[in-house]
Amino acid sequence: MTRYLIPDACIRDIGEYEKTGGYQGLEKALSMEPGQVVEEVKKSGLRGRGGAGFPTGMKWMFAAGDPKFPKYIVCNADEGEPGTFKDKALLKNNPHILIEGMAIAAHALKAETGYVYLRAEYPKEKEILEAALAQAHEKGFLGENIMGSGARLDIQVHRGAGAYICGEETALIDSLEGKRGQPRLKPPFPVNAGLWGKPTVVNNVETFANLPFIMRAGAQEYMKIGAPDCPGNKLFSVSGHVEKPGVYELPMGITLKDIIYDHAGGIKNGKALKAVIPGGVSAPVLPPDKIDCPMDFVSVQKWGSMLGSGGVIVFDEDTCMVQVAHRALQFFEHESCGKCTPCREGTGWLRAILERLETRQGREGDIRLLEDVSRNIAGNTFCPLGDGAAMVVLGFLKHFKEEFSEHIENGCPYGRTGKRPDRPAPVQ
Amino acid sequence: MKSEKSQREKTFSPGALTRLEEIKKKYPDKRAALMPALYIAQDEFGWLRPEALKAVAQYLELPEMTVRSTATFYSIYKHEQAGRNMVRLCTNVSCMVLGASTLKGTLKTLYGLAPGGTSPDGRFQLEIGECIGACDRGPAMLVNDDLHTELDTKKLIQVLESYK
Ligand SMILES: Cc1cc2nc3c(=O)[nH]c(=O)nc-3n(C[C@H](O)[C@H](O)[C@H](O)COP(=O)(O)O)c2cc1C
Ligand code: FES
Numbered sequence: 001m002t003r004y005l006i007p008d009a010c011i012r013d014i015g016e017y018e019k020t021g022g023y024q025g026l027e028k029a030l031s032m033e034p035g036q037v038v039e040e041v042k043k044s045g046l047r048g049r050g051g052a053g054f055p056t057g058m059k060w061m062f063a064a065g066d067p068k069f070p071k072y073i074v075c076n077a078d079e080g081e082p083g084t085f086k087d088k089a090l091l092k093n094n095p096h097i098l099i100e101g102m103a104i105a106a107h108a109l110k111a112e113t114g115y116v117y118l119r120a121e122y123p124k125e126k127e128i129l130e131a132a133l134a135q136a137h138e139k140g141f142l143g144e145n146i147m148g149s150g151a152r153l154d155i156q157v158h159r160g161a162g163a164y165i166c167g168e169e170t171a172l173i174d175s176l177e178g179k180r181g182q183p184r185l186k187p188p189f190p191v192n193a194g195l196w197g198k199p200t201v202v203n204n205v206e207t208f209a210n211l212p213f214i215m216r217a218g219a220q221e222y223m224k225i226g227a228p229d230c231p232g233n234k235l236f237s238v239s240g241h242v243e244k245p246g247v248y249e250l251p252m253g254i255t256l257k258d259i260i261y262d263h264a265g266g267i268k269n270g271k272a273l274k275a276v277i278p279g280g281v282s283a284p285v286l287p288p289d290k291i292d293c294p295m296d297f298v299s300v301q302k303w304g305s306m307l308g309s310g311g312v313i314v315f316d317e318d319t320c321m322v323q324v325a326h327r328a329l330q331f332f333e334h335e336s337c338g339k340c341t342p343c344r345e346g347t348g349w350l351r352a353i354l355e356r357l358e359t360r361q362g363r364e365g366d367i368r369l370l371e372d373v374s375r376n377i378a379g380n381t382f383c384p385l386g387d388g389a390a391m392v393v394l395g396f397l398k399h400f401k402e403e404f405s406e407h408i409e410n411g412c413p414y415g416r417t418g419k420r421p422d423r424p425a426p427v428q
Numbered sequence: 429m430k431s432e433k434s435q436r437e438k439t440f441s442p443g444a445l446t447r448l449e450e451i452k453k454k455y456p457d458k459r460a461a462l463m464p465a466l467y468i469a470q471d472e473f474g475w476l477r478p479e480a481l482k483a484v485a486q487y488l489e490l491p492e493m494t495v496r497s498t499a500t501f502y503s504i505y506k507h508e509q510a511g512r513n514m515v516r517l518c519t520n521v522s523c524m525v526l527g528a529s530t531l532k533g534t535l536k537t538l539y540g541l542a543p544g545g546t547s548p549d550g551r552f553q554l555e556i557g558e559c560i561g562a563c564d565r566g567p568a569m570l571v572n573d574d575l576h577t578e579l580d581t582k583k584l585i586q587v588l589e590s591y592k
Contacts, residue, residue, distance in 0.1 A: 082520040082559035120504045121516075121560045123573040156454040161463060162504030164558065178462035180501035196457055239522040239563035246564045281521055281559075311563075313522055327524050331558055 004213040014135040017096040025212030037108035044219035050204030053297030062191040066199040078167035081280035083311030086235035087205040089247040091125040095132035101208030164335035169202040183383040227253030230296035240314035257291040271316040279308025282388035284395025326354040332389035343386030346377040362408035475506035511546040511553030522563035
């Protein structure tokens with residue numbers, strides 16, 4: 001299996017990076033016309049790794065086709081999806097791959113300025129990235145007349161300030177402009193009217209990191225890796241009750257089962273699997289009989305959830321699903337930007353109902369109410385944050401409804417049996 | 429917190445002004461320098477006190493309301509007089525199932541720290557945070573800019589004792 005995203009040993013030094021073929025992808029790209037680079041990326045079938053799986057080549061084509069200049073490229077390094085830590089692993093272990101990827105994109109789009117929107121919670125990674133940027137400048141891979149090609153590019157790091165919604169690309173753009181990070185109404189899309197109204201391509205860290213390999217090996221070779229309609233490797237962040245949590249670089253389309261059992265060492269302490277969230281907290285939960293699901297953007301959707309960020313969260317048999325759902329909804333309520341009503345009010349309602357269940361105050365009809373509120377949020381919000389919250393609740397109810405009813409009738413089965421250390425058993 | 433002087437004079441120090449000048453160059457529009465300027469202002473003034481917001485507004489030639497509107501949207505900024513050390517304990521799903529809620533209890537009983545509050549001695553401020561990207565080694569927390577992972581009650585106390 002080829003790994004090209006995260007090396008075995010961390011590479012921060014530019015000389016070391018060059019020894020492993022680093023910046024050769026950029027050299028190749030610079031020898032081509034910008035339009036040819038866009039074409040090659042389109043041919044490769046690369047899909048964005050930020051969560052939605054949008055075809056990168058197509059996004060670039062839209063931006064390249066817009067007559068307005070200057071154009072901007074933005075790296076989304078806001079990584080706020082709970083259960084996701086793969087962009088951090090990339091920044092920490094291979095920062096130059098991001099810089100090379102961004103330089104390739106800049107050439108393709110004739111952009112001369114790039115920004116990395118980096119989440120505030122990654123201060124150490126900011127230092128690492130800034131050190132790598134300085135090295136790249138010194139070696140002439142950034143700045144004026146890059147590798148003698150006449151192209152120029154500057155990359156600036158912009159530190160976020162702790163708002164999950166700023167991971168959404170239009171909120172990110174507003175935030176970069178110094179505003180409150182609230183999503184914009186689309187269209188226009190950022191590819192036509194992004195930063196300061198100019199054509200802007202926003203891509204995830206991991207998306208950029210795929211580009212050096214695509215350029216170096218060519219689209220043909222790239223397409224041999226992974227799933228037919230989702231080529232390439234994917235970084236999976238595996239956490240929760242597994243023996244070996246961590247980031248795994250594996251081909252798209254590998255099954256959830258292989259990730260959990262072959263790579264992450266199976267369930268911790270020999271317990272049984274109860275449930276797994278395949279794509280970060282915003283992805284609906286899957287029960288154990290669905291772990292044969294191939295992990296790529298197309299398949300996971302067919303199996304009733306989404307690949308999202310590839311944050312795989314594993315729960316053992318002693319985990320209370322109501323507790324997990326409640327915590328997830330606390331997150332959505334807290335992170336709703338407040339711009340649209342169904343999301344702002346709906347996430348609060350869902351959290352409050354789940355809190356009743358958690359505190360043994362569940363009422364008859366609460367499950368119907370949860371379904372009802374969720375259905376009224378889904379499809380009616382400004383951005384996908386609200387949809388995510390609704391789909392999460394519906395996912396839990398689809399597979400674990402009995403556990404929710406049990407909470408209403410008799411209280412938490414785990415609290416009662418004393419299996420949950422962090423909540424006192426209800427008084428009998 | 430850095431110097432009493434800059435607070436009294438209610439303007440930026442020469443060092444901060446140099447940093448601000450550098451930052452403005454990164455963007456074609458000065459408003460984009462607002463978020464980084466707020467970070468500098470809170471370093472200078474200790475927290476985003478009204479004078480700090482005013483100084484940012486003056487420096488970037490923006491209405492004070494604009495500065496305030498942006499600042500209040502973001503949770504990482506210090507909007508109040510803060511404890512000396514900012515503790516951000518992640519209690520999101522991956523950390524929760526590994527026992528983060530117990531740690532929340534420990535902070536309350538041992539340090540008098542409630543979510544959003546400051547310890548009576550002013551040493552710590554607690555935010556119950558969302559995921560900080562260390563889920564594979566949870567429960568995790570940030571103290572100021574330092575990441576601490578695989579916490580249990582014993583390790584939590586040990587770590588906090590190293591901050592004065
Ligand atoms: C609520 C919300 C949060 C998001 N958070 C992130 C994030 O942290 N990182 C990211 O790359 N994309 C995030 N996205 C997706 C971005 O809007 C955008 O689709 C992505 O950055 C595009 O990059 P890609 O085409 O390379 O995937 C988020 C979307 C939504 C709706
Ligand atoms: S859930 Fe705690 S660090 Fe991610």
